[in-house]
Amino acid sequence: MSADSAIQIESLVKHFPMGGSVVEALKGVNLALGAGEFAGLVGPSGSGKTTLLNIIGGLDSPTQGSVRVLGEDLANKTHKQLADLRKEHIGFIFQTFNLLPVYTVFENVEFPLLLLNRTNGERQKAVDEALERVGLSHKTKARPATLSGGESQRVAIARAIVKQPSIILADEPTANLDAENSHNIMRILVELNEDNSTSFLFSTHDEKVMAYLRRTIHLVDGNITSDEVTTPSAP
Numbered sequence: 401m402s403a404d405s406a407i408q409i410e411s412l413v414k415h416f417p418m419g420g421s422v423v424e425a426l427k428g429v430n431l432a433l434g435a436g437e438f439a440g441l442v443g444p445s446g447s448g449k450t451t452l453l454n455i456i457g458g459l460d461s462p463t464q465g466s467v468r469v470l471g472e473d474l475a476n477k478t479h480k481q482l483a484d485l486r487k488e489h490i491g492f493i494f495q496t497f498n499l500l501p502v503y504t505v506f507e508n509v510e511f512p513l514l515l516l517n518r519t520n521g522e523r524q525k526a527v528d529e530a531l532e533r534v535g536l537s538h539k540t541k542a543r544p545a546t547l548s549g550g551e552s553q554r555v556a557i558a559r560a561i562v563k564q565p566s567i568i569l570a571d572e573p574t575a576n577l578d579a580e581n582s583h584n585i586m587r588i589l590v591e592l593n594e595d596n597s598t599s600f601l602f603s604t605h606d607e608k609v610m611a612y613l614r615r616t617i618h619l620v621d622g623n624i625t626s627d628e629v630t631t632p633s634a635p
């Protein structure tokens with residue numbers, strides 16, 4: 401494995417029991433993602449994209465095969481060690497935002513830093529910078545219920561980036577957004593990737609997201625059918 405690999409996957413298989421049969425969600429996937437890449441798993445619903453992201457993030461385990469993230473073999477990790485890896489090095493962006501409704505925008509973004517035991521001053525500075533980057537400095541005291549879909553997703557991005565993770569896994573991040581908000585979100589993520597060399601891996605079937613990718617990995621029925629460097633075509 402290259403020293404600058406963010407993710408290395410070999411012969412990855414994932415089976416799910418369903419009724420009296422077994423569903424093969426992933427069928428021997430091999431994939432390497434370098435540091436600073438801006439790549440996407442592209443394919444129809446049910447192709448295995450989210451399953452693959454969840455395994456990379458240590459939220460699920462494979463049936464067979466190996467997964468290394470930032471040089472760490474996930475198979476050798478306890479649940480606590482996997483949680484620590486996520487806490488320190490991986491940011492997640494979900495299509496459903498997953499904001500805590502009783503917390504303010506500031507508190508939602510601050511939450512990952514509380515888990516890392518950062519000081520009050522460190523948390524304040526990091527949250528202020530993250531919210532400024534996504535254009536929501538004026539919404540620090542707002543609750544999620546008062547936000548639009550685009551604003552909610554920008555809060556979710558701020559929460560994902562506030563600890564400056566090495567890898568961000570984004571599962572259909574624009575699925576609930578209109579075209580204008582989708583483009584705004586993707587421009588923020590491109591800027592983040594360029595400024596911080598953060599590795600991005602998307603799961604998507606949204607053409608608006610695909611237009612920003614610099615690498616497109618097609619996943620169909622649990623198999624990678626093509627993997628190519630792509631030139632962004634977004635406006």
